[in-house]
Amino acid sequence: MEKVKFSSVGKGLFLISWLLGTIILLAFWISESCFFVWLGFYYVVIAVVINMIIFCSELLTFLTDVSDK
DSSP states (O other), X not given: OOOXXXXXXXXXXXXXXXXXXXXXXXXXXXXXXXXXXXXXXXXXXXXXXXXXXXXXXXXXXXXXXXXXX
């Protein structure tokens, strides 16, 4: 069984999403401001949509790639 190959777009998006979410969470813990609660909520909604688009794109690429089969 071969290793799964992840694209650089997927890896980069994961890293950026994780870092931004962590920064928002730490900013909320430090300031306890309601602003960061709303910012985090909207960030999660937007991040889910973008990550699902990239996931579906990666899945379609994987399923339609016949060079490795």
